[in-house]
Amino acid sequence: MDHQPPAAHLGDLPATDLLALYARRALSPVAVIEAVIARAETAEPTLRALYAFAPEQALAAARSSEARWMRGEALPLDGVPVTVKENVATEGVPMPLGTGARHDAAPSPIDAPPAARLREDGAVIFAKTTMPDYGMLSSGLSSFHPLTRNPWDPARGPGGSSAGSGAAAAAGYGPLHLGTDIGGSVRLPAAWCGVVGLKPSHGRVPIDPPYYGRCAGPLTRTVADTALMMRTLSRPDARDATALPPADLPWGDLDGLNLKGLRLGLVMEAGAGLPLDPANRDVVEAAARLLAAAGAVVEPVRPFLTQAMLDGLDLFWRQRASLDIEALDEARRARVLPFIRDWAAGGRDLSGAAVFHGMSQMAAMRDAALAAIRPYDFLIGPVSPNPPFPAEHASPTNDPARAMAHIAYTVPFNMSEQPAISVPAGFTPEGLPVGLQIAGRRFDDVGVLRLARAFERIRPALRPWPMVE
Structure with missing residues (x-):
């Protein structure tokens, strides 16, 4: 090969x-992985997106x-280069879950389902990617990994918890990157890093271990690459008891959607959490106007999330984190990121009734999201209420008491098990990326990709990709 x-x-x-x-023998996988390795070696002193970087194995x-x-x-x-988020097991690589409390984690004995599918299809896994402690932050701040930064502005964070995945995709560390999403952890870094990020329907991509709302999904630069990756990731694996039945979906057919007459519900106000930043609002409203000009029927949707729902989910997750942290010995607890310890402490003394109430609010969130989409083919709106925030901050508020205030646009679709994607829509006046979220009916992953592809074709040209030296 040349x-x-x-x-x-x-x-x-x-x-x-x-x-x-590759098929025309015009390019070699060896040349590609050499170029990706060289780029990562140049940018990593700044971005710190990678964990278990393995050039020789690649x-x-x-x-x-x-x-x-x-x-x-x-x-x-x-021969396609790919990275895999640290919390998706790959054989022979320790999985510390982003926390210093697991600094001595043993190597994983086998690949988790998403990594196994990628490897079976010949993808070259050349590195894992960074994440915050236990995946419970939308930032690149971790007590185990170095601080991960955003390629568009290294003073800003990439989002999280798929922090390294978003940064690696934006920086051009090859085309395919795997993240996980339980409240926005694929879509938020995708939006803040200016790439495509899909949270599939729950169970579409088998994962181990499964949990409420937890999905694995691609981060890429194009919708076509996301669909290509989903063709591989969606193959069955018996280890996930929540997986959907195998389905031969037309992942390669992205161009069959007619925008004319398509019913789109525009969700501009989340109903809870942080207010929508004016710069984000401008970009999303411009995207909605483009879709309407192309023939879609775009109608405003009233907020369907409530603060009680978001608070209930927050309490449930605090309690879960508290149980995990309290089970550690004192030395390991001391290694957990202080922000996470402080946030989890709010769940330490909750009654059974309070935890049950939290779970009930998660169910109410599910029902509200499904009711909101019922009159429409898709819902569209912001991914996040704010632009990328300072890299050193644990969250946009940097306040454990309001740790979930920024996920009000994303988390409902985890609870409702609907597919939702972030697709680049534009930039703030400071040149920071803004994503458009597209959510579909349950199981309509291909429809979400088709609408994202249609929008990709009509949006204005994006800025050149950042070059990190």
């Missing part, structure tokens, strides 16, 4: 392009991939 790179930096090429070039995998392409035995993602 190892000479094309004009564009290889780390910026979409996976769809890489596979086409090069060996790329050489094996090249041999398969030469023999005509290529796999569906053969």
